Amino acid sequence: MSEEEKKKSTELKKTQQMMDPYYEEKAQNHAEMVSWIASAEKELADLRLRKALLEADFPGLLNEYRRLIVTDAAISTVAKTNLLAYLTYELLRPLSDATLKQTDSYNIWQAKYFLVKYQLTDKRELALSFKMNVIDTRFAAKFMPLILLDLQEMSVTVDERQVLELIRLWYSEKIFSRNQLSLINYDLNRLLENFKKLGFAVSPSLLDNTRALSVDLESEFPLATGILDSIFITTMESSEYDFDKIGQANYQVKLNQEQNVYIHSEKNKTHLFIDSNNRRRSILDFFTHYPFFVPLIVRD
Structure with missing residues (x-):
């Protein structure tokens, strides 16, 4: 055939x-x-x-994040959810001594003083938003986008506008107490320290209490005479403080431990220079100790 x-x-x-x-x-x-x-x-x-x-440990999870999340690899929803949960736990691990646990929402962790929500940005960065516990249930707090982690460049950035918003919520809205703000400040700094240990470069910020304060702040508000008078009265009532006028519109407030605050008005805005004399403290710590300066920066 x-x-x-x-x-x-x-x-x-x-x-x-x-x-x-x-x-x-x-x-x-x-x-x-x-x-x-x-x-x-x-x-x-x-x-x-x-x-x-x-x-996997943190380095292993980080490698998988870069391999699977950054490249938008085709993996199951369960695997992706688990990877992000395991990774964020390692980032938030210092809070585990205060009953850190997941909530019913897959991307929200509950710590002692706040909730933490994590989300991916369009650039595959990890954004951490915080919802602080309020002093009274009649008040309502919102998630604040406070920290951004770039897991490719290994960098951490703090949104300083949100730090000032925390001060406003405490001082003006009074939705949490001074003691709460101090505890929040402490826990947030524990997170920043953990990020450093994990290999991240943490950019200097108003939140960081490991650095001395030597910072210029500009307020959108004019330098009100009433607020300035109130600061003058407060400083004159304490033997640890002093108030000096320097020139036409410049003022120096001398605080305890040789700290200084310089105030001046320019173009209908208030400028504040804070010098903590090499004392390590965050802006939250500073303003909770010297609340009479807060109206220069934030208002109702």
């Missing part, structure tokens, strides 16, 4: 088999089996990934 004849014979048998219900059923079963195997292999690969994530 020639090759041509063999080919025709084979094609004839295939045609006959296709017309045979028995062979049709076998073909369908074969297609289903191939599909099941592919599905099982995909599920097995997902289980292996989730097992690896469970076993």
Whole structure:
């Protein structure tokens, strides 16, 4: 039999088999089996990934974040959710001594003094927003986008506008107490310290209490005479403080421990220079100790 004849014979048998219900059923079963195997292999690969994530330490989780999240790899929702949860726990780990736990929302952790929500940005950075506990349930707090982590460049940035907003909420809105703000400040700085230990470069910020304050602040508000008079009266009532006028619109307030605050008005705005004399403290710590300066920066 020639090759041509063999080919025709084979094609004839295939045609006959296709017309045979028995062979049709076998073909369908074969297609289903191939599909099941592919599905099982995909599920097995997902289980292996989730097992690896469970076993990974922070460097391992970081590598998987870069490999899977940054590249937007095709992984299951469960694997992606688990990876982000395991990673953020390591970032928030200092708070675990205060019953850090996940809430019913997959991307929100509950700490002692606040809730922490994590979200991915369009650039695959990790944004941490904080909702502080309020002093009275009649008040309502919102999540504040306070910290941004770039897990590729290993950098941390604090939104200083939100730091000043914290001061306003405490001083003007009175939704939490001075003691609460101090405890919040302490825990947020524990997080910044942990980020450094994990290898992040943490940009200097008003929140950081590991650096001395030597900072210029500009307020959108004019230098009100009433506020200035109130600061003058407060400083004159304490033997630890002093108030001096320097020139036409410049003032120096001398505080205890040789700290100084310089106040001046320019273009209908208030400028404040705070010098803590090499004493390490955050702006939250400073203003909670010297609240009479707060109206220069934030108002009702």
